[in-house]
Amino acid sequence: MSTALVVLDLVGIAAFALSGALVAVRKPLDVFGVLVLAGATGLGGGFLRDVLIGATPPAALQDWRYLLVPFVAGLVAFRFHPALGRVEREIAVFDAAGMGLFCVTGAVKSLEYGLEPPAAALMGMVTAIGGGVIRDVLAGRVPVVLREELYAFPALLGAILAVTADEAGLHGGWVLIPGAVFAFTYRMVALRRGWQAPLPPGMDGY
């Protein structure tokens, strides 16, 4: 289980890092801006969670593979961005997988650090959306997860599922898999069908 989790974790970080790097390439930022955005997007959500729950230094700073993956993803995006742009829909699948994974692992880690279930579910969502929020703030735009993309809600629901399963006394994959699969599936359907979250009443003509 553990090896599978690390591999999935790194795949999710790579997808997040690619999304950050592609935003940077399109500004365009320079090569170091691309690498910084790749790193901040790939690792930022976990950093934010770890700093808030008091799990410092963050796990990613204690394992070189977590630093290498966004670095390589950033270089690849810098060099091959036209080709990557053509497979952006495929990258979105890995990004959704990363989101599904991070919302449940973030929630479970927060429970392990003593947070109550509602706070742990919230931290699961923060883990999943934090990197994208940091990416957009650094790139000078309002975070897309707050205005266009149905992203935070699937992450929150996935985290709630994981917290509920944990509270119900389940273990291991029974805690992680249902929430991760649900969040991933919801996100993919929302992407394919163009679902968006409701705008405030009276403001949807903008």
Add this chain to the structure above:
Amino acid sequence: MSTALVVLDLVGIAAFALSGALVAVRKPLDVFGVLVLAGATGLGGGFLRDVLIGATPPAALQDWRYLLVPFVAGLVAFRFHPALGRVEREIAVFDAAGMGLFCVTGAVKSLEYGLEPPAAALMGMVTAIGGGVIRDVLAGRVPVVLREELYAFPALLGAILAVTADEAGLHGGWVLIPGAVFAFTYRMVALRRGWQAPLPPGMDGY
């Protein structure tokens, strides 16, 4: 005393959350963006203080009422923003009350965590303005407390009063109330009279 403090704390957080949610409604962000901005504005200042002084996980993550209040405030603002927009001056009163409270409680908490008086006063100000700064950064605008609103200065003075009272050996309400009342009153007068902080010499024609 303690119950009164918690109630005031929650009222201040609700006012901050409403201000964040109204900014989000007017962008407009979607319902999740409104909720995230409500939460980040209501709780962000305290989170920032707790992370900096090493008081993690932040208190608000250990008490579900602190999560429920911004959530409800965000939903109310999402649904009833036209009505809320008409009572925005009244919301500003509660916002000023929250600011007055947070600057003194933030300063005292920082003293309790071993900070020296000048740093504790600064952390009191950070507690009071942090949520608004995060709100504006997420909404893609330069923080209003840095350019338009006389807000940071009353918060800093209130925090200095609280730190000074604590250093003088006073206790409980004698530490908290003068600074809170002063910061609140100063802020309200500044709001009503349209006081603004001075611009750099030669730049006020902008």
Add this chain to the structure above:
Amino acid sequence: MSTALVVLDLVGIAAFALSGALVAVRKPLDVFGVLVLAGATGLGGGFLRDVLIGATPPAALQDWRYLLVPFVAGLVAFRFHPALGRVEREIAVFDAAGMGLFCVTGAVKSLEYGLEPPAAALMGMVTAIGGGVIRDVLAGRVPVVLREELYAFPALLGAILAVTADEAGLHGGWVLIPGAVFAFTYRMVALRRGWQAPLPPGMDGY
């Protein structure tokens, strides 16, 4: 050694604070905005490092000189910004010196807190560029170190030199000085010759 380090540290913080204050003056922000940007730019990189490596409260919150220096720098910039604007190239020298110092001291402090060498080098870079990134985010612009200035790369190389020297068993100045001098020199040459980091292939016509 220690006194020299503190003096250099404060000189670097002053230069960073001046750069933050000048950005604020030119928006223009008001006097409190100028002071907040001076403080955030001068101390933000160290705060970010200390929060990430778990060294809270940050050292600067435990020594009033570290709070006084950006405060005074902010006031000076507010009042005398036209004169400061004329010596901006000279300020850039001190800024480069601060960058050179912070990348090595940040890396060494991170090693002391148990980080592995690659993560420590990264944290050295974060220490050196963090204040400028926070400055630009608060001022509503995409961080210049990500798109225009050759700044992050010298900082990273300087941090790598320091980490390598430490790993090689060297001590004191032998760890700090080569990396600091290298980063400073590289930065100064880049500034004088207008070197910029490469843009993504195909995007350099923007």
